[in-house]
Amino acid sequence: MSGHSKWANIKRKKEKTDGAKAKVFTKIGRELTVAAREGGADPNNNSKLRDLIAKAKANNVPNDNIERLLKKAGDSKEDYEEITYEGYGPSGVAVIVETLTDNRNRTAGDLRHYFDKCGGNLGQSGSVSFLFEAKGMIYIENEDNKIGEEKAMDDCFEAGASDYNYEDEMITVVTEPNDVSKVAGKLAEMGYVYDSAEVEYIPMTKVQITDPELVEKMQKLLDMFDDNDDVQNVYHNWDMPEEEDEE
Template identity: 60%
Template sequence: MSGHNKWSTIKQKKGKNDAARAKVFTKIGRELIVAIRDGGSADPNVNSKLRDCIAKAKAANVPNDNIERIIKKAASSNEGDNYESVTYEGYGPSGIAVIVEALTDNRNRTAGEVRHYFDKFGGNMGTPGCVGFMFSKKGVLVVEREDFDKDEDTVMEEALEAGASDFEADEDIFTIYTEPDDFSAIRDDLAAKGYEFVSAEVEEVPSTYTKIEDEETKAKMQKMLDMFEENDDIQNVWHNWEMD
């Protein structure tokens, strides 16, 4: 993964206004609810999926009070029973490969909305697997270099000692990659050493990236991503656009 591309995405998320950040909190809240349902426990010590969601929430600056409130509410209700996980694949403008992950209580509604977003901005929704082969699931831990007191060699050494599969250093961030099954243990190991993450989750990482040269096409791609982000059903959008 291009570190520059990853940092561009993170900066964009960090710069969102309050309303957009509230959307992020809502989506992560839904993930927490489903993690409790699927893991069968509201205790992160025994529910690894919930522990991963909590780490993602903290990296996204969701307040601890919000996290605790959602967990308590989910543990005492059946709120998450109607949600199902659905993945859509397609192409954005200029053939950018896109994977959309959703948690929905109405599959038909969400599929129609996702198809509309693709069509509206010059892309098209494809069949399952049409772009998935261009991505690999990897745990991705991102540390912002600013105000972090460990140098590149130390971070690389500690990451690899913890079991990381790869490491990248960019001007602004360190990016640590793991196998999906090793993600939780490596994150916990590094957190115990004082690491704080600006992003921490298992992602669909593209094997190659594609640039968009035309400004109008760039604007369409960004608008499509914004539409996905504004939809409460859509949890994650992965793509291979090499952002400026």
């Protein structure tokens, strides 16, 4: 998953229909609830919550919804746990699925069904993660390229970034996994507004699918993950055709 494909995914979510937006709101709302319960509802004292609020706003979650979720977080009876699943899709595409679930048996059963239905298989922990590299990724929308590349580069490295990518209307900042919130906070202090600041799994190699039927199955697998409320993030090493580069 490159910075470009992640940004394509962010833009795609912004343009979703109302029904699909509700799915996105549900997923992000669950993350906000868990972060607020674990670290408190004040984003000034909870960097993870601060980053998730930025993500929610980038996905057009209304401020009223965010405030309501934070107020209810302490009273929520739902007990979610973070579970990461690994498996292989069609043509040996490696897939990592991050979930937040209140029923691990249900979630595991759903994911196993998705993999099986699309010609893949759910694997054990560690079965594909060695094919990915964990990186902190921060995405800053740069409308009309108002922020020049030299300034962006200087500020990113001053904030503690390990790398950056300057492209059309988007600055992608790369950090070590444990530094993503710290770097995002420093960039915010400099006046930058970021759309997302999370640890992502970046594939070290890509797998191409040439059979149209398997391409369709792989896309169907990703769509099923997208439709499942328990699934928060999906990472894979499919070298997707450019026009379909949405995951």
